[in-house]
Amino acid sequence: MNARTKQLYQELVLDHNRNPRNYRSMEVHSHHAHGHNPLCGDRLELFLKVDADGLVADVSFIGDGCAISKASASMMTAAVKGKTVADAETLFQEFHAMSMGTLDPESAPNHLGKLAVFAGVRDLPARVKCATLAWHTLDAALHGHEQTSTE
Amino acid sequence: MKTNGFDVERIRADFPVLERMVNGHPLAYMDNGASAQMPRAVIETGTEYRSRYHANIHRGVHTLSQEATEAYEATRELVRAFIGAADQREVVFTGGTTDSLNLVAQCWGNTHLKPGDVVLVSEMEHHANIVPWDLVCRRTGARMVKIPITDSGEVDQDAYAMLLAADSVKAVCITHVSNALGTVNPVRHMADLAHAHGAVVVVDGAQAVPHAAVDVQALDADFYAFSAHKMCGPTGIGVLYGKMEHLKGLPPYRGGGDMILSVSFDSGIRYNAIPHYFEAGTPPIEQGIQLGAAIRYLTAIGMDRIAAYEQELLAYATEKLLAIPQVRLVGTAPHKAAVISFVIDGVHPHDVGTVLDDLGIAVRTGHHCAQPVMERFGVPATTRASFAFYNTRAEIDRLADGVREVIRLFQ
Ligand SMILES: Cc1ncc(COP(=O)(O)O)c(C=O)c1O
Numbered sequence: 001m002n003a004r005t006k007q008l009y010q011e012l013v014l015d016h017n018r019n020p021r022n023y024r025s026m027e028v029h030s031h032h033a034h035g036h037n038p039l040c041g042d043r044l045e046l047f048l049k050v051d052a053d054g055l056v057a058d059v060s061f062i063g064d065g066c067a068i069s070k071a072s073a074s075m076m077t078a079a080v081k082g083k084t085v086a087d088a089e090t091l092f093q094e095f096h097a098m099s100m101g102t103l104d105p106e107s108a109p110n111h112l113g114k115l116a117v118f119a120g121v122r123d124l125p126a127r128v129k130c131a132t133l134a135w136h137t138l139d140a141a142l143h144g145h146e147q148t149s150t151e
Numbered sequence: 152m153k154t155n156g157f158d159v160e161r162i163r164a165d166f167p168v169l170e171r172m173v174n175g176h177p178l179a180y181m182d183n184g185a186s187a188q189m190p191r192a193v194i195e196t197g198t199e200y201r202s203r204y205h206a207n208i209h210r211g212v213h214t215l216s217q218e219a220t221e222a223y224e225a226t227r228e229l230v231r232a233f234i235g236a237a238d239q240r241e242v243v244f245t246g247g248t249t250d251s252l253n254l255v256a257q258c259w260g261n262t263h264l265k266p267g268d269v270v271l272v273s274e275m276e277h278h279a280n281i282v283p284w285d286l287v288c289r290r291t292g293a294r295m296v297k298i299p300i301t302d303s304g305e306v307d308q309d310a311y312a313m314l315l316a317a318d319s320v321k322a323v324c325i326t327h328v329s330n331a332l333g334t335v336n337p338v339r340h341m342a343d344l345a346h347a348h349g350a351v352v353v354v355d356g357a358q359a360v361p362h363a364a365v366d367v368q369a370l371d372a373d374f375y376a377f378s379a380h381k382m383c384g385p386t387g388i389g390v391l392y393g394k395m396e397h398l399k400g401l402p403p404y405r406g407g408g409d410m411i412l413s414v415s416f417d418s419g420i421r422y423n424a425i426p427h428y429f430e431a432g433t434p435p436i437e438q439g440i441q442l443g444a445a446i447r448y449l450t451a452i453g454m455d456r457i458a459a460y461e462q463e464l465l466a467y468a469t470e471k472l473l474a475i476p477q478v479r480l481v482g483t484a485p486h487k488a489a490v491i492s493f494v495i496d497g498v499h500p501h502d503v504g505t506v507l508d509d510l511g512i513a514v515r516t517g518h519h520c521a522q523p524v525m526e527r528f529g530v531p532a533t534t535r536a537s538f539a540f541y542n543t544r545a546e547i548d549r550l551a552d553g554v555r556e557v558i559r560l561f562q
Contacts, residue, residue, distance in 0.1 A: 001556075002174050005509040009502075009560060017561070029402060040501050041531035066499035066532060068562060127505060 008120040009067070012054045018073035021024060021078050022060040024058075035137030036127050036149045037064075055083050061137075066130050072118060073122045073134035077114055089113070092135045099128050157460045163451065163541050165190040179546040184330050184490055184537030185515050186359060186380045189445075193383060196444035200437045208436055209409055209427075226443035227426075233446050234356075234375065235366035236392055243398070243426040244434055247389035248357040249279040249378030254391055255353050256283035258401040259374070260322070266292030268281030269318040271350075273298045273306055273336075275329040275529055278520045280355045284324060285469035293321070300527060304332040304482040311345050312344060320350045327359035327370075331521035331535070333465075333490030335359070342371040351397060357381055359463025360487050361539070364454035366393050381439060382533060384445035388438040391429075398425050453544055457540045461489040462539045464547065471551040477558050481528050489538035492519075495554065498561045500532040506560065507534075510553045512546075 026047035033043045044063030051057045059077045082090040094110045097103035101122035105112050121131045140148035161170050168188050169180045182186060206215035210222050243390045246253045264360040270284050273296050288295045297558065299307045312319065323345040328335050351373040359365055361382035367375045374397065379390040404411060410431040412421040422428050449457065454455060470490050472478050481492040495503060504516035515535045519524045525531060536550055
């Protein structure tokens, strides 16, 4: 495989695809949204429990999708758990900017950490929406929207 | 490699794009079901039109306009002969298959459908042969009813016969070849049954015309639609064949120039003759002329030889993919065109598509604009390799190796 695809399907992504973290539904939650990528048919459902201090106490997801969308959702839940809602929103902005190629995690200051593994999607326009679906769904859930679509 | 005297290397030399490298590999183009590539003859026909006689048609006495008109209208006769129509006037130029099917649904449907009537639409139709019928049914009060398909991806003929007998069926909409499954449908048999019940048959020929000899009269199709870009021609033009008895008496599709004889605020509008009556405005002239070049090219090779060679490719690819235990084929009808839809256990088709693209192999991944088919087989999407007569066994070997690489990566 060439470098671009190797960079995208790193072991970290493959592992989160095989064993997604926080993959479960949550009966008692404070926020919830459905995400749908009509182009690929990726679907996911996201649950959040935000406590009185504005901390994301718990977050989980279920759904079907490609390796990129599943791994991205899995890594997102790991990244925002325990963070404040404001920090989660910052991560959403940075992740989105990275996927669109307007933020280079190598050179610009950011909080992305391991999430920078998805930087490669900026060269694969057909896959950007796969990587950002979970994040758009998070943003929708935090703003009280029940549905989001990447279309 | 030569099989049955089919010199595929010589044919490949006609297609400039096949020399291209993609991601460091020679292009293996297996997305012919979406659009087939253009041979040099078709490309050069376009260049010649652009550089020598680009002009509007049907409306000038000057040399360029006359040359353009002649070349464009020559395609009509080529199409007629290619699909075995009785009369050139039964060949209507449209924007493509989608446009052709919308024309039938709107012009024929609005005229003939009334509340309580039924339009039968097979479960394996492309969205282009479903949505226009849903629209016209909503307008007219008719009902759209699905003809179910079987586990192998064939029309359930028993169910079809029962549906025909049960209701006031006015139209049967059936694809000649399924783009998502590859199934070749028994159009003549279904048309005979439909006609016995007084229904017309609207055939989506988009995937059939490029891959085997089609004879609309032998099929007894009432309407037959296809697109140039799937048969080595350009985008933007397609054909609607309609039996003259059905085309006659239809209301206009769109109004404008070319479809009229005269327009007067005082004495009214007089319409042009069929087929021009359905062809308002300046058509894609260059593309129409190129469609003619594509038909000449395909005819010179011979549709029967193309079909025979593609059947060899289909058998070879089926064997190669079935040898991989994690691969499951979607669409296993005994009579198929060279289309293979498959899923790999535990791997989403989009990841398959990205990895194969990395290896220079172009396949389609997704629902193929046939979401009811995906629903029927319980998959969100499939990976589809659709072959043309310029594909080779060596490319199919690369596809199978690529699929193995995908499995290694994601397991
Ligand atoms: C079976 C079938 N019908 C209809 C269409 C629509 O053709 P077009 O997009 O050229 O109108 C296609 C191709 O996409 C097809 O495969």
